[in-house]
Amino acid sequence: MKKFLLFVLAIVISFLPGIIGMLFSPSGASDLWYNALIKPALTPAGWVFAVVWPILYFLLGIALYLIIVDKTKFSKAKSYTLFAVHMVLNALWSYLFFGLNMVGVALIILVALIAFTIWMMRVFRPISRAAYWLVWPYLVWMLFALYLNGSILFLN
Numbered sequence: 001m002k003k004f005l006l007f008v009l010a011i012v013i014s015f016l017p018g019i020i021g022m023l024f025s026p027s028g029a030s031d032l033w034y035n036a037l038i039k040p041a042l043t044p045a046g047w048v049f050a051v052v053w054p055i056l057y058f059l060l061g062i063a064l065y066l067i068i069v070d071k072t073k074f075s076k077a078k079s080y081t082l083f084a085v086h087m088v089l090n091a092l093w094s095y096l097f098f099g100l101n102m103v104g105v106a107l108i109i110l111v112a113l114i115a116f117t118i119w120m121m122r123v124f125r126p127i128s129r130a131a132y133w134l135v136w137p138y139l140v141w142m143l144f145a146l147y148l149n150g151s152i153l154f155l156n
Contacts, residue, residue, distance in 0.1 A: 003069060015058075024095055038156055042147070059134045067128055072128075086116045107150055114146065
């Protein structure tokens with residue numbers, strides 16, 4: 001039962017940036033602003049984001065759970081700290097990009113988010129290879145987001 005509760009906790013924690021991000025996702029005034037932007041050719045349809053993000057957050061939650069329950073000799077404090085920082089940066093990006101329409105500042109935060117994600121993956125790897133691999137799709141999506149954010153900044 002304890003492991004199940006830890007699993008649920010890890011999943012809930014991993015979804016927090018998405019829940020915060022939903023407050024700033026394109027709707028109302030934000031939607032008008034976002035729809036008026038010139039977007040790069042590879043911008044996916046809106047429904048793609050609604051499908052991809054829950055999958056990525058779920059994978060991150062599983063990765064966090066694997067770190068929590070692993071009985072390693074390595075200290076996990078750095079893993080938890082990096083995971084928390086990366087979650088804050090993830091939520092901050094949504095707020096800056098959609099909430100404040102600060103595309104340039106959001107791009108800087110996204111670069112920091114990618115750096116922290118890579119650092120987190122490196123710290124996860126000796127503790128749990130599975131956790132390390134579960135973060136890869138998220139990193140790839142962040143690199144795609146970098147292309148989208150950078151292109152929007154350049155085109156507008």
